[in-house]
Amino acid sequence: MSSPRTTRRSFVAAVGVATLWGLSACGGGDAAGSETAEGGGSGAVTVGFSQLGAESGWRTANTESVKAALTSANGFDLKFVDAQQKQENQIKALRDFVAQDVDVIAFSPVIETGWDEVLQEIKDSGIPVVLVDRTVDTSVKDPYATWIGADFEQEGKTAGEWVAQNAPDAKVFELQGTLGSGAQVDREKGFDGVVGKQVVGKASGNFTRAEGKTAVEAALQTYPETNLIFTHNDDMGLGAVEAIEAAGKVPGKDVKIVSVDGVRDGLQALVDGKFNYVVECNPVFGDQLATLVKDVAAGKDVPKETIVQDKAFDQSTTQADVDARKY
Numbered sequence: 001m002s003s004p005r006t007t008r009r010s011f012v013a014a015v016g017v018a019t020l021w022g023l024s025a026c027g028g029g030d031a032a033g034s035e036t037a038e039g040g041g042s043g044a045v046t047v048g049f050s051q052l053g054a055e056s057g058w059r060t061a062n063t064e065s066v067k068a069a070l071t072s073a074n075g076f077d078l079k080f081v082d083a084q085q086k087q088e089n090q091i092k093a094l095r096d097f098v099a100q101d102v103d104v105i106a107f108s109p110v111i112e113t114g115w116d117e118v119l120q121e122i123k124d125s126g127i128p129v130v131l132v133d134r135t136v137d138t139s140v141k142d143p144y145a146t147w148i149g150a151d152f153e154q155e156g157k158t159a160g161e162w163v164a165q166n167a168p169d170a171k172v173f174e175l176q177g178t179l180g181s182g183a184q185v186d187r188e189k190g191f192d193g194v195v196g197k198q199v200v201g202k203a204s205g206n207f208t209r210a211e212g213k214t215a216v217e218a219a220l221q222t223y224p225e226t227n228l229i230f231t232h233n234d235d236m237g238l239g240a241v242e243a244i245e246a247a248g249k250v251p252g253k254d255v256k257i258v259s260v261d262g263v264r265d266g267l268q269a270l271v272d273g274k275f276n277y278v279v280e281c282n283p284v285f286g287d288q289l290a291t292l293v294k295d296v297a298a299g300k301d302v303p304k305e306t307i308v309q310d311k312a313f314d315q316s317t318t319q320a321d322v323d324a325r326k327y
Helices: 004-015 057-069 087-099 116-125 152-166 182-198 209-222 234-246 264-271 286-297 319-323
Strands: 033-036 045-051 076-082 104-107 129-132 146-149 172-176 199-204 228-231 256-261 277-280 305-307 312-314
Touching: 045 057, 045 087, 045 286, 057 076, 057 234, 057 264, 057 286, 076 087, 087 104, 087 116, 104 286, 116 129, 129 286, 146 286, 152 182, 152 228, 152 256, 152 277, 152 312, 172 182, 172 209, 172 234, 182 199, 199 209, 209 228, 209 234, 228 234, 234 256, 234 264, 256 264, 264 277, 264 312, 264 319
Parallel strands: 045 076, 045 104, 104 129, 129 146, 146 305, 172 199, 172 228, 228 256, 256 277
Antiparallel strands: 033 076, 277 312
């Protein structure tokens, strides 16, 4: 990060470096469209952030965390765009950020591929990129300054290890997220690397509760031997609960459910005995993102990746644990 543009941006960021912030999580909502933070001062770091959508409780919590951290009070001028799970909307937003000459562009890509042209345009503009949550597969050399998010492959592996230890003979249906997304690709890789031979079928629920329910309704007909579902997120898992109950079966017993996310509703299902195991994917890392954005804008060296720390929960989880959850 040594281009003339970065040098200029370093000065802009340095003006605002005296602003110290206490960063917190949770705030706004999940309205679609573009928003601009109020009161961004002349020394603020201007950040264009394209969120991929509001498809799940996890995504909403992540958005709230980002908005709570990248505030004018904390030294940022945030330009936020909800892409509504459409890549074309994200690409338009990214080009708009270039036209607005923001200091840093951050985005959570809907899928991994299809970014070459716009990423090259951003690189040519000299604006540094921070990838958030998901990753990209691109031919553009050094397309981003840094990435922050969870280790999706490890999440899938952790889920698979629980299945191997607790249900080694289970017939597994894998309820996948948006096909081609980093979360889907890596969670599948991690899980299948441990217990892939137990998987009898797969289908995408696109990370939504409604589509998760539809996919499991079909799966219970197509793969009647299914007695365990590995779902790539809690919202799809909650849709699976509805489908299992509609089929006259008991979720958590007749059909076990292993999920990834750890949002409040997912942990509540765990306490209620409808989920059996949940691998956390922590969405509340707005404070870490803010630090990275500030450092990138200042031209500082930053780690190429920052892994957000996750936990895992079994049915020993209590109601008190759920009530204390921030998301």
